[in-house]
Amino acid sequence: MYRILSPKISQKIMKSIFWVSGLITIFILLIIIGYILLKGLPVINLEFIFAEPIDSGRAGGIFPMIISTAYVTLIALLVATPLGVGAAVYLAEYAGEGRLVAAIRFGAETLSSIPSIIFGLFGLAFFVIYLDMGWSVLSGGLTLALMALPTILAASEVSIESVNKSYSEGSLALGATKWQTVYQVVVPAAMPGITTGVILGMGRAIAEAAAILYTVGAALAIPISFMDPARPLPLHLYILATEGISLDNAYGTAAVLVIIILVITVVTNTLVDRYTKKMMGR
Amino acid sequence: MDYRIEVEDLNVYFDELHILKDVSLKIRKNMVTALIGPSGCGKSTFIRTLNRMNDLIDTFRMDGTVLLDRENIYDPKVDVVELRKRVGMVFQKPNPFPKSVFDNVAYGLKVHGETDKDVLNEKVEESLKAAALWDEVKEKLDKSAMGLSGGQQQRLCIARTIAVEPEVILMDEPCSALDPISTTKIEDLIHRLKKDYTIIIVTHNMQQATRVSKHTAFFLHGEIIESGPTDRIFIEPCDKRTEDYITGRFG
Numbered sequence: 001m002y003r004i005l006s007p008k009i010s011q012k013i014m015k016s017i018f019w020v021s022g023l024i025t026i027f028i029l030l031i032i033i034g035y036i037l038l039k040g041l042p043v044i045n046l047e048f049i050f051a052e053p054i055d056s057g058r059a060g061g062i063f064p065m066i067i068s069t070a071y072v073t074l075i076a077l078l079v080a081t082p083l084g085v086g087a088a089v090y091l092a093e094y095a096g097e098g099r100l101v102a103a104i105r106f107g108a109e110t111l112s113s114i115p116s117i118i119f120g121l122f123g124l125a126f127f128v129i130y131l132d133m134g135w136s137v138l139s140g141g142l143t144l145a146l147m148a149l150p151t152i153l154a155a156s157e158v159s160i161e162s163v164n165k166s167y168s169e170g171s172l173a174l175g176a177t178k179w180q181t182v183y184q185v186v187v188p189a190a191m192p193g194i195t196t197g198v199i200l201g202m203g204r205a206i207a208e209a210a211a212i213l214y215t216v217g218a219a220l221a222i223p224i225s226f227m228d229p230a231r232p233l234p235l236h237l238y239i240l241a242t243e244g245i246s247l248d249n250a251y252g253t254a255a256v257l258v259i260i261i262l263v264i265t266v267v268t269n270t271l272v273d274r275y276t277k278k279m280m281g282r
Numbered sequence: 283m284d285y286r287i288e289v290e291d292l293n294v295y296f297d298e299l300h301i302l303k304d305v306s307l308k309i310r311k312n313m314v315t316a317l318i319g320p321s322g323c324g325k326s327t328f329i330r331t332l333n334r335m336n337d338l339i340d341t342f343r344m345d346g347t348v349l350l351d352r353e354n355i356y357d358p359k360v361d362v363v364e365l366r367k368r369v370g371m372v373f374q375k376p377n378p379f380p381k382s383v384f385d386n387v388a389y390g391l392k393v394h395g396e397t398d399k400d401v402l403n404e405k406v407e408e409s410l411k412a413a414a415l416w417d418e419v420k421e422k423l424d425k426s427a428m429g430l431s432g433g434q435q436q437r438l439c440i441a442r443t444i445a446v447e448p449e450v451i452l453m454d455e456p457c458s459a460l461d462p463i464s465t466t467k468i469e470d471l472i473h474r475l476k477k478d479y480t481i482i483i484v485t486h487n488m489q490q491a492t493r494v495s496k497h498t499a500f501f502l503h504g505e506i507i508e509s510g511p512t513d514r515i516f517i518e519p520c521d522k523r524t525e526d527y528i529t530g531r532f533g
Binding site for chain 2: 096164166167169170171172173174175176177180184185188189278279280281282
């Protein structure tokens with residue numbers, strides 16, 4: 001048979017293409033993070049982190065924004081996690097195949113491809129105006145919950161589905177009910193994947209500006225009650241940059257946001273790893 | 283004669299497939315019964331009918347009667363959860379939960395409502411001892427069961443089963459995934475357990491059937507060709523097909 005390339009050479013070429021793709025991906029990530037940190041780190045000091053902004057953010061710090069971010073993200077996860085994991089358990093363990101299931105799945109997929117600004121508009125119309133929650137941490141958090149929901153659902157469903165079926169068989173054969181089996185065997189075994197899903201959902205929520213643009217207000221003060229308006233980090237960053245208030249502080253804010261996300265990711269990965277090792281006896 | 287299980291004219295279908303055909307078999311108390319036969323002959327389906335594990339399959343249909351202590355286990359009034367507590371099962375591949383050794387054994391007790399710590403401790407130790415595993419795991423009760431060897435995992439699954447004090451233990455080729463030494467340990471264990479439990483074991487290993495069982499039933503194409511005392515079946519089978527199978531001419 002006639003070949004242009006010997007199998008050995010074509011093997012090598014493909015391998016290098018994959019290697020280069022991997023390398024480029026890491027490079028892009030490093031360049032972005034590196035650039036943000038390079039520009040942002042010089043601005044960051046204790047005052048920047050723990051002080052309130054002065055003169056719309058031209059000076060002072062971003063403490064209220066850090067609190068706002070924590071606040072809206074927490075609300076988003078408190079709402080989206082039980083809903084997403086609950087729906088995933090239903091889809092993976094109870095639903096079987098049917099129209100309702102197909103509809104839920106289609107709904108979740110569509111939801112995850114809707115642009116975030118649309119979520120923002122919906123949040124404005126529904127939470128802020130219709131439910132009269134006003135510009136508040138609650139409106140923003142609920143809007144972010146809607147965004148994080150499909151991510152959490154999809155990751156949890158995959159993870160629950162991939163739990164070894166022999167575990168549930170063993171549990172049912174001992175006389176456990178379906179619910180006991182799901183709650184005590186299947187979900188704990190799927191926990192690493194579910195946690196990863198929650199973290200992905202959190203990543204969507206914590207870094208989102210468009211969805212909260214019309215829902216959370218833009219207050220510079222620390223939000224106390226969840227009916228207070230607030231200004232999470234991405235929104236502050238957006239305002240600092242677009243209104244030409246302070247580009248330096250915008251980079252500083254961005255760097256703080258990136259560091260928060262990195263720390264949360266690393267910490268959860270470590271915890272998930274430890275849990276998996278303990279569970280699987282490695 | 284004291285029978286634990288009486289199966290009469292059992293037919294099982296998955297969709298249009300007729301898996302078990304007019305199967306009748308009586309299983310005596312506190313004795314080991316071996317089910318032999320080539321792959322796909324319906325042995326596993328048969329024992330899964332006895333603890334209603336087939337109910338989990340949507341396309342499962344059956345007729346005939348299955349009596350456990352003279353009660354029809356397919357009666358609509360029967361609580362499947364209670365039934366599976368009475369009829370335990372050990373699977374082909376060891377399937378401990380990804381939990382600690384202790385939690386694996388305590389699991390069945392907990393789902394049936396036992397919460398007293400002292401009772402749990404006591405029962406877990408008792409069951410592990412009964413499964414000849416205590417000495418090997420007593421130092422690592424809080425370690426994951428997934429870290430045990432295959433043979434240990436299978437004995438753990440047996441311990442987990444006997445912890446809920448069943449009357450019957452179904453074993454679906456419990457040694458097929460194990461090495462010879464682990465297999466010997468499981469067989470010794472079966473010998474020790476038979477005085478307290480009615481054991482039904484599916485096996486592809488003829489020697490194993492002769493070593494562990496008192497009664498044997500030979501399945502072929504969804505029918506029981508022959509059943510009776512193991513000695514008799516293996517020394518002078520009545521049916522030509524049984525003889526062909528046990529002498530290794532097919533299967």
